[in-house]
Amino acid sequence: MKKITIFTLFVSLMLSGSPQAYEFGGVTIHGFVSQGYLKSDDNNYVADTEDGTTEFNEIGVNFSAPMAEKLSVGMQFFSRDMGDFGNNDLIVDWAFIDYSWEKWLGFRIGKIKVPYGFYNETRDIDASRTFILLPTSIYAEMSRESYSSLNGASIYGDIPLSMLGTLNYQFQFGRIDIDNDSGIAYRLSTAGFSTINEVDVDDVYVSSLIWETPLEGLRVGWSNMLLEIDVDAGINMVYGYYINTATPMWVVPIGPGVWAPFPIGVDPPDYYIHTFVDMDVEVDLEMLYRVSDLDVDIFSVEYIYDDLIIAFEYMTEKLETVILDKDTMDLYENPLTGEPLLPSNELETKSYYISASYRFCDWFELGAYYSVAYYNKDDKDGELIDPLSGVAKGARAWLKDDCVTARFDINENWALKLEHHSMDGLFYIQPDNDGNIDKNWHLYAAKLTLRF
Amino acid sequence: MKDRLVVILLFLVLAGTVFLFPGTATETAASSGDVVVICNPGVPTDSLSKAFLRDIYTGKQKVWSDGKKIVFVVLKRSKAHKRFLKQYVRKTESQFQNYWVNMVFSGKGQAPQKFSSEEKLVQYVKNTEGAIGYISSSTNRGGAKVVAVQ
Numbered sequence: 001m002k003k004i005t006i007f008t009l010f011v012s013l014m015l016s017g018s019p020q021a022y023e024f025g026g027v028t029i030h031g032f033v034s035q036g037y038l039k040s041d042d043n044n045y046v047a048d049t050e051d052g053t054t055e056f057n058e059i060g061v062n063f064s065a066p067m068a069e070k071l072s073v074g075m076q077f078f079s080r081d082m083g084d085f086g087n088n089d090l091i092v093d094w095a096f097i098d099y100s101w102e103k104w105l106g107f108r109i110g111k112i113k114v115p116y117g118f119y120n121e122t123r124d125i126d127a128s129r130t131f132i133l134l135p136t137s138i139y140a141e142m143s144r145e146s147y148s149s150l151n152g153a154s155i156y157g158d159i160p161l162s163m164l165g166t167l168n169y170q171f172q173f174g175r176i177d178i179d180n181d182s183g184i185a186y187r188l189s190t191a192g193f194s195t196i197n198e199v200d201v202d203d204v205y206v207s208s209l210i211w212e213t214p215l216e217g218l219r220v221g222w223s224n225m226l227l228e229i230d231v232d233a234g235i236n237m238v239y240g241y242y243i244n245t246a247t248p249m250w251v252v253p254i255g256p257g258v259w260a261p262f263p264i265g266v267d268p269p270d271y272y273i274h275t276f277v278d279m280d281v282e283v284d285l286e287m288l289y290r291v292s293d294l295d296v297d298i299f300s301v302e303y304i305y306d307d308l309i310i311a312f313e314y315m316t317e318k319l320e321t322v323i324l325d326k327d328t329m330d331l332y333e334n335p336l337t338g339e340p341l342l343p344s345n346e347l348e349t350k351s352y353y354i355s356a357s358y359r360f361c362d363w364f365e366l367g368a369y370y371s372v373a374y375y376n377k378d379d380k381d382g383e384l385i386d387p388l389s390g391v392a393k394g395a396r397a398w399l400k401d402d403c404v405t406a407r408f409d410i411n412e413n414w415a416l417k418l419e420h421h422s423m424d425g426l427f428y429i430q431p432d433n434d435g436n437i438d439k440n441w442h443l444y445a446a447k448l449t450l451r452f
Numbered sequence: 453m454k455d456r457l458v459v460i461l462l463f464l465v466l467a468g469t470v471f472l473f474p475g476t477a478t479e480t481a482a483s484s485g486d487v488v489v490i491c492n493p494g495v496p497t498d499s500l501s502k503a504f505l506r507d508i509y510t511g512k513q514k515v516w517s518d519g520k521k522i523v524f525v526v527l528k529r530s531k532a533h534k535r536f537l538k539q540y541v542r543k544t545e546s547q548f549q550n551y552w553v554n555m556v557f558s559g560k561g562q563a564p565q566k567f568s569s570e571e572k573l574v575q576y577v578k579n580t581e582g583a584i585g586y587i588s589s590s591t592n593r594g595g596a597k598v599v600a601v602q
Contacts, residue, residue: 021563032557064559069515069519069520070514070515072562076559094558100514103512103513113559125554127553128551304543304547306544309547362529362545362546365546409546412549451553451557
């Protein structure tokens, strides 16, 4: 029903030509709608892309009004669908009161967009960028809802540095609401968790500094996010062994009659090659999966020269994960040996991309980027043997994306984009509909977008 | 490997385009003529710095020195619009538009009102307290105050 409503709205807006912003009694209303199509030749990328999918849309409407010279208030409703995510549920994207006391000091209170990298605050706005999919190395789709906005307060401003340019700062403090069916759940399901009961995020601290340098068009930024996440989750595990190794291990189901060592890591074809012998020991574990001291740093550079925009962003994510017994809050024990089922695990990811785009004329723009994400910066080739499962992550340890995009601006309100991704790696990638997975694959995207 | 070569080649083409064909998508100074900045007669200044003007058009400067709200307006697609943006805001037309799309949809600001003709813009600036805009130097100022930009 929701999809029919959005399709109807989209067609209506198409037929209306170029709608404009509306104003009623001092309240200004803006909106955007976009509808896309995704298709992959192998694997599934956050949706049933192997068969091609139109479950890829965004819609947003915002209301804003100035209350006084320095005081304003606004809110935006947002809905999106991208395969398993969003499902066109209506959410409040942001809603805050803004008091801009001076250019160098302002305050916001409410639900505020998170300045994560240069483009997180504006990632929902397809109309304002070249690319359909932002580089997944920094702006992963599965993290989108989690890092979109927080409920809290911020201070911000621009500090003039005389001959050295300007320093823009934002500091935020608050809490994040994460739904049980969000990307966090998706990430855990790719590791083998079977149920996600609740996701709880403790206090979140966000810092952002952007230096607008004296060199015209060059800005350099650093942003940081500190948080802790508790996931109330369950795992259905079976004890047994593959006949090629005869080493007993815990496995989790990944398909009808198909099992994988927990946490899922190795290239799935191995699961099919060797028969698994079930030792008739099965447990359903309810646990607390704690991601503590999650520390995200992003270093960003953007240079604009006339119609050319070049950007580079580098991110590290440091985290410690531990699985606790919900009742005792101790490490979960192996039901057979009494040893810790999963030892605490420290991890540091590493991701980066470089992009360039050029606008040739009023209606045509070309862009390209090269994006790289590593699950573990110390295991770029996926060869590190997991102490529990006894297998390496293989191609699940990285995702390298070569992307090329063409953007056509039909008029000031409408834009059409076509995009091709050549992928190497399987970091958070799902098998195709037959359970197969291919390390080298392609993703095609098209999107029509309207803003008013 | 072949795909990576395509991306690298595209990067080089994009970068090379800027230096081989400068100004293909933007108006050159010679072809667009000069623009003048105009204000409502009640605005408490006769001159502005380039930095102050840029802050106004990027939404960072919100009030005049007397505390009154700044109401900044723009022309729709035109040579004067492109010329003004390039000279004082240091953005192309599409970059300026995308900047304000981002500001509006992240709740950080209200996009400027757009005018399809310079005459209508002059009338609006003349009649609206705290208003500022720009027109071609050859257009009649119609009672709006011209301010120098230094």
